[in-house]
Amino acid sequence: MKLRRGALRAAVGLALLPLLLGQASAVEPISLGLAIAGAAASALTGFISYPRLYCYFRECCLQRHDRRVAAALQENLDKRLFGQHLVSKVVVKAVKGFLNNSNVKKPLTLSLHGWTGTGKNFVSKIVAESIYKRGLQSKYVHQFVATLHFPHAHNINLYKDQLQSWIRGNVSICPRSLFIFDEMDKMHAGLIDSIKPFLDYYEFLDGVSYRQAIFIFLSNAGAEKITEVALDFWRNGKRREDIQLQDMQNALSVSVFNNKNSGFWHSTLIDRNLIDYFVPFLPLEYRHVKMCVRVEVESRGYAVDEDILTRIADEMTYFPREERIYSDKGCKTVDAKLDYYYDF
Template identity: 80%
Template sequence: MRWRVWLATWVLSAGLAGAVEPLSLSLALAGAAASAFTGFLSYPRLYCLFAHCCHQGDGAQVQPVLQENLDKKLFGQHLARKVIVKAVTGFLNNSNPKKPLTLSLHGWTGTGKNFASKILAESLYKEGLNSKYVHQFISTLHFPHLQNLTQYKDQLQMWIRGNVSACARSIFIFDEMDKMHAGLIDAIKPFLDYYDELDGVSYRKAIFLFLSNAGAEKITEVALDFWRKGKKRTDLELRDVETTVSVSVFNNKNSGFWHSSLIDRNLIDYFVPFLPLEFRHVKMCIRAELESRGYVVDEDIVTRVAEEMTFFPKEEKIYSDKGCKTVYTKLDFYYDL
């Protein structure tokens, strides 16, 4: 009601009240309110401060948040951090991309693939994975039965078409690609290709993420070779790994990407390697978990938990075979939660 009081006061102070009938004044007030609300809606950035909107910002908006969260929370993955930040920022800065951004994240379990996709989603939408514009598919949950492959393809196409129609900047995350039935993911190939529109819908501003354990062996081979040659882990470049991973995934019969047209047609923009985690990275995960629970970091407990993890190869024992996957449950043993 405050706006009505303010507007009535303004009218009176302008000396116009005597010339306006009560009904006319009420209509004027109602019209002003409608006009103000329409004006409010005409400024998307203002409106979206109070409502959940499809992302309209550019890379300058997202880059600082994305960079900071990846630096603080994703340990031992200098390649993944660099590629994700540059790819996403560049894509968002392009007002007229030729195709959707498509990233395929590869590495052992516990190395941070899901964590990175969560951080990316949160950098665009404050609700993160819970946003109505972020859609997550888990192969063993959403596409379990081989006999339903045709049905899954139709449903997947309809789901993506409907959600991109509602929000051009939709994010689609496909987890457990190594467990997906071969041929299913090719159903979305038209949406990832270089088309302006398909049946009146443009998919060029959407983001697709694929998460997979496939290719992890090749990533480890490259990382281990670097270590044995005395090279720094951080000297490893994307070019040292990416081609090897893409070929490995394409030829892996146990991968959802087996002989996939998405790879054959070069529709995946980056194969992002997640390196196996070393002892020091596991300790970083433990410290971060302790801090998130509000505990003072006890370095003795940090070391003891890290030493309970198993490492490979058998001789060198450099890399954690579960990454940071079981760190959180192991901490429960030391604290009465």
């Protein structure tokens, strides 16, 4: 309360200065300058010392209230993510529970798996936007792409050192840092194990606590296993919405662990149970593709033309070859196809 009153008095003082300038002729210029400088300094001190006011104008670590994060995350996923009932349920619960826990024992670690175009990058983007207003552009959100940031196998030891230094330095600045690793299926085996200490249950490592950080991994690895389960449900006349996390989580983690083309191949992160959730993204059906097209059309401000929606969905290729149930690119090429049909 004292900080608030101090900031308020300083702000009021600055606001009244212009009214006093009419009497400036009776005041020496130097005295007036010192008065203005003093009032400005007092206002700035109050401004900086009152965190909520400061963070209104500048991005801060731990900026949004935990309940607001969960509400924003749920709303965005409900409106813009289709065909992924497991993702919506698991991600919201995991993030909400983690942020509401004042005594977490380790960082939150999510591993998102599924085919291209099913929504993995989109969900990581939504999580970032829910926690920080600037989303992926926030200085507290760090994104790594395997083929861009770690392209050469012979430099793996250098990459390990650089990755450790980057994470250590940024968590020291902001405990609630978010790290996103894309293309885990293309990452060199063993590289990701270099961050194992940061994901473990240590209270401090060299004076730094990593327990409030969030790590998200994105990978195509395990997509075959996910499709296998989904297809089995479909062939047995069961709804995809009846698929439960336990129907595939164990099989998914084993599949990823034993995949030699995955950055998680025999990874200690899996072996030591440091990944909290393996989140399966189901392959998208025809109806989900149409939903994606509709939302994209509306977001661009175009009038929805049902004929165009149907034509775009029909142009997608689907698998398996006999049943043609799932889009092989998910919703990934929707943007490009819309550019063609709505080229005014």
